[in-house]
Amino acid sequence: MKRCYYCNIPGHQISNCKRKEEDEESQLIRIAINTGVEKQRDDEDDDDYRKDQKMECLVVGTDGGLWSEMWYVSKTLKHHFSGNLSMFKRIKCMNDVETRTSENQFYFIRGIGPVDVISGAEKIRIQSVFFTQHIDRNVLSYDQLITQGFTVKFTGDKCKLFPTFSITTE
Structure with missing residues (x-):
């Protein structure tokens, strides 16, 4: 049978x-x-x-610590992603799949929440970051940062984030 x-x-x-x-x-x-x-x-x-086109840039100030605390800005990803659960201040569980990664793969999304990006002495709160175990780094989407009101200043292979209404003196 x-x-x-x-x-x-x-x-x-x-x-x-x-x-x-x-x-x-x-x-x-x-x-x-x-x-x-x-x-x-x-x-x-x-x-x-x-x-x-340069695909990813390291966020200035995040490169002095552990690999799991480093952040990159991607011009190809359409959403923020982190594979490090400890980065999240709080997380809402969800089950979804992201197919528009521009990396010829897909990510299973397990949650969404805010993270604090520690850039030197500054702490920048980033909302709507997806948690997925299928990514080996912390990546912020350039498009999503702009939509959220951030300014991103690129210098070579590094970049700096400026929140809404901040004055860029550099």
């Missing part, structure tokens, strides 16, 4: 398992793969443009 390897119930196989189809992770993977394939086709035209 046939036995499903997914739900361990006899009478059907994994390819016909209803429980598997309803599983949230399976749905997220299916969405991510379908969206990623479509996005990859669209991005092939943008490859030449991206080669000329």
Whole structure:
């Protein structure tokens, strides 16, 4: 008799398992793969443009500590991401998938919340940072920073964040 390897119930196989189809992770993977394939086709035209553009810059003042405390600003990611749960002041649990990473991969989102970016003596509160275990660094989205009212000043491969209404003296 046939036995499903997914739900361990006899009478059907994994390819016909209803429980598997309803599983949230399976749905997220299916969405991510379908969206990623479509996005990859669209991005092939943008490859030449991206080669000329510096993708990530280190936030000044975060480079003096641990790797897990360093922050980068990305011009390709559309959302802020951190893989370090201890960076979050508070976190709201959520299950989602981010397919628009511009890194030809997708991230499973497990939460969202604010973080404090310690830049030298300054503490800058950044809202709406996604927590995912699938990223190995802390990355702020340039587009999202601008939308949130920050100014980003680039100097070589480093950058400095200025909150709304601050005076840039450098």
